[in-house]
Structures are given as structure tokens and as C-alpha cells.
Amino acid sequence: MNAAYRQLYIFQSLLTGHVAIKAELASRFNVTPRVIQRDFSQLRDFLTAENLDYQLTYSRHLKGYRLQGTQSAVTKQSILLLIKVLLASRSLATDEMHQTVTNLLSLTTAEDQHEIQPIIKNESFYYQPLKHQQPLxxxxxxxxxxxxxxxxxxxxxxxxxxxxxxxxxxxxxxxxxxxxxxxxxxxxxxxxxxxxxxxxxxxxxxxxxxxxxxxxxxxEDGELRQLIHYMTPGKKITLRFKFWGIVEAALDRFPTAKVTVRHSDYVVIEATVFDLGAKMWLLSQGSNVEAIAPLDFVTEMKTTLAEMAARYH
CATH class of the missing domain: 2.30.30 (SH3 type barrels.)
Structure with missing residues (x-):
């Protein structure tokens, strides 16, 4: 194998996130470590001459050379966050989830991957997708x-x-x-x-x-995000309710919500919402909530609660 092939092999390996270890490459191509070091030097010259957005650096931890992008890269913290959110969503079938996690990991360096993988290993192993198992x-x-x-x-x-x-x-x-x-x-x-x-x-x-x-x-999807809950449409209303639970949880659930009154043990919250999804959330809060307006919504809540109670008789 000639020098051009050897250098192309090293460059391709580095581009795909592998660490280039001098001794291993010398053994593979049956040349001296000094020859491989010269290949690294010529690769650096090539990156500089062609203004490529990479830098060849030596990692003491990995005991080899790797390519690092000189442009803004996705950080390992961002990759970890995305994977954690994705796994918690349970939204993808098992095969698609594992493939997506692998693809996200490939966006960062091999060293960062070694740091992230132990953190997600257990959660990834026990990943439980939704029942539909449809490829999405x-x-x-x-x-x-x-x-x-x-x-x-x-x-x-x-x-x-x-x-x-x-x-x-x-x-x-x-x-x-x-x-x-x-x-x-x-x-x-x-x-x-x-x-x-x-x-x-x-x-x-x-x-x-x-x-x-x-x-x-x-x-308007931006407006919908503020008004809809559980992807359940309905009639747009101005909802007012008393709340004895964790106030932040209610305000996070309804982006348009604001506290209008504060008492020692509860608050009054007002929000613009679609009524059906809002009703589902209020019912999930049990005795921590009391709807107070609009009147027809309050009447509907009372009817539903009476029907719920009747099932236990």
C-alpha cells in the first residue's frame, strides 16, 4: 500500500470519529512510527492549506490523535440532554430509539461518547416503548x-x-x-x-x-401550544380556578396562566385554554382544585364529578 492510500485511510478513520493511535497504524501498514508521525504532519498541513474546519489534536487520555471541529459543535451536555428527553418520551419503537440514540452519539467525539454511554446505559437497557410499536x-x-x-x-x-x-x-x-x-x-x-x-x-x-x-x-401552531392540553381541542374559554397544589405545576401546565389572587393556603389562577383538555387536567388534581368560572364549565365539572362518584356506589 502506498503513502497516499495510507493517509486517506487515516483521514477517513478520523472523520468517522475514530482515534488514530500511532503504534497501531505503524503495525497495520508495516511502517515505522516515524512514518505515521509524518503522515499526521502532512494531514495537518492539508487541513490548514484547504481551510477545513478541523484540527488534528493529541489526546493523552485516549493515547492517540483525533479530529476536532473548529466550528461550534454540539456539546456532550446537549447530546446527553437530548438522549435523556428522548428516552423519557417513550415515543419511538425500540429499534428506532436505539438507532436515534446511536446517531446522536455520533455527533460528538469518541471521548465524549465514552463519558455519556455509562450514564444512559441502564435507562437504554430498560427502555419501554409505547404499545403501538409503529415505525415513525x-x-x-x-x-x-x-x-x-x-x-x-x-x-x-x-x-x-x-x-x-x-x-x-x-x-x-x-x-x-x-x-x-x-x-x-x-x-x-x-x-x-x-x-x-x-x-x-x-x-x-x-x-x-x-x-x-x-x-x-x-x-397557528404557536398559539395552539399555549391553549391545548392532552392534544384535546374544544372551545376556547377564560378559565378561573382555585388551586391548593404546587402553583408552579399549574402555571407550567397552562402557559397563559397567571395568579390573580393569593390566600394563605390557596391561589386563584386564570388562564385562556381549550375547555376539554383543561377539564382533564383539573380532574387529575383531585381535591387540590375547584373551578369557579365560567359558569357552564363549573356546571360540567360538577356533573362529571357526580358521575364519577356514582360509579363507587
Whole structure:
């Protein structure tokens, strides 16, 4: 093997995150360590001459050379955070989760990977995905492309109670909430923006049907994030409730929330919300909450609580 091949091999190995150890390379190519050191020097000259955003550095800890990007890189702290959030989400099937974690690790150096892997090892080993076990990565990307291209799509969709329906929709956003990815799409038949769980879309194909919306019917995903909970739509209301629990938890749940009154043992919170999702959260708080406005919402809460109590008789 000539010097050019040897240097290309070293460069390719470094580019893929491997550590180049002088003695190992000398043995592999049956040359002296001094020859390999000269290869390193020529590689440095090449990086400088071509203004490449890499620097060849020696790691005492790894006892070898590695390439480091000179541009801003993703830090090991950021990679760890992303992996932790991803594992906690339980959103991907096992194979896709492990592949995504591997891909994220590849964005950082081998040394950083050795630091991160023991931290995530146990959580990754015991990873428990959701029951649907549907592959989502390609589907997520494809629907994102439909959104960018404003492309109508015909889907075969399995509803909550296993009923299968066919719908032609205009995808407008992909949102993650409470373990699931949702496609928010305009449905011309119902003249409304509806929510479709990505894992329940059994088949999809592009449609030639033209779908138009009025300005009022257009979807604003930023506003939706502030108003909707558990991906459950409904009527927009100004909710007021007394709260005896951890105030921060309530304020985090409702981004538009503010404390309007403080008492010694409870606060009054006001928030603009969609009523159905808000009702679900309030019910989950048990005796720590009391809805006080609007009146029709309070009446609905009382009715639901009475029905709940009746089940225990």
C-alpha cells in the first residue's frame, strides 16, 4: 500500500470519529512510527492549506490523535440532554430509539461518547416503548415534507375505538405531546383543523384534490401550544380556578396562566385554554382544585364529578 492510500485511510478513520493511535497504524501498514508521525504532519498541513474546519489534536487520555471541529459543535451536555428527553418520551419503537440514540452519539467525539454511554446505559437497557410499536421516523419526515410543500394527502386512519376511516387532509403541523406525535391537518369536509395520531395512520398517499382555507381557518401552531392540553381541542374559554397544589405545576401546565389572587393556603389562577383538555387536567388534581368560572364549565365539572362518584356506589 502506498503513502497516499495510507493517509486517506487515516483521514477517513478520523472523520468517522475514530482515534488514530500511532503504534497501531505503524503495525497495520508495516511502517515505522516515524512514518505515521509524518503522515499526521502532512494531514495537518492539508487541513490548514484547504481551510477545513478541523484540527488534528493529541489526546493523552485516549493515547492517540483525533479530529476536532473548529466550528461550534454540539456539546456532550446537549447530546446527553437530548438522549435523556428522548428516552423519557417513550415515543419511538425500540429499534428506532436505539438507532436515534446511536446517531446522536455520533455527533460528538469518541471521548465524549465514552463519558455519556455509562450514564444512559441502564435507562437504554430498560427502555419501554409505547404499545403501538409503529415505525415513525420516515413517516414523521414525510409528513413534514407534505407540510412544506402544502400537499394534500389521503390517509387511512384508525380511530380511537378501532374504526377505520379514509380522510383527505391538508397537513399543517406535526406536534409531540404526552407520548405521541400528532399531525394537525385541515379537513375540508368538516371545515376544521383536526388531530391525527401519527402511529394510527395506516396508509397515506398524495392527493390531487385541491384544499383551500379561509384566513380564519388557518392553523397557528404557536398559539395552539399555549391553549391545548392532552392534544384535546374544544372551545376556547377564560378559565378561573382555585388551586391548593404546587402553583408552579399549574402555571407550567397552562402557559397563559397567571395568579390573580393569593390566600394563605390557596391561589386563584386564570388562564385562556381549550375547555376539554383543561377539564382533564383539573380532574387529575383531585381535591387540590375547584373551578369557579365560567359558569357552564363549573356546571360540567360538577356533573362529571357526580358521575364519577356514582360509579363507587
Amino acid at each position: 421516523l420516515d413517516r414523521l419526515w414525510q409528513f413534514s415534507q407534505f407540510i412544506t410543500q402544502k400537499q394534500p394527502v389521503t390517509i387511512i386512519y384508525q380511530k380511537q375505538h378501532r374504526e377505520v376511516v379514509t380522510r383527505t387532509i391538508l397537513p399543517e403541523a406535526v406536534i409531540f405531546s404526552e407520548y405521541y406525535f400528532y399531525v394537525v391537518a385541515y379537513n375540508a369536509k368538516y371545515r376544521s383543523n383536526l388531530f391525527y395520531r401519527l402511529d394510527r395512520i395506516r396508509h397515506y398517499q398524495t392527493s390531487s384534490q385541491a384544499i383551500t382555507r379561509t384566513r380564519a381557518e388557518r392553523f
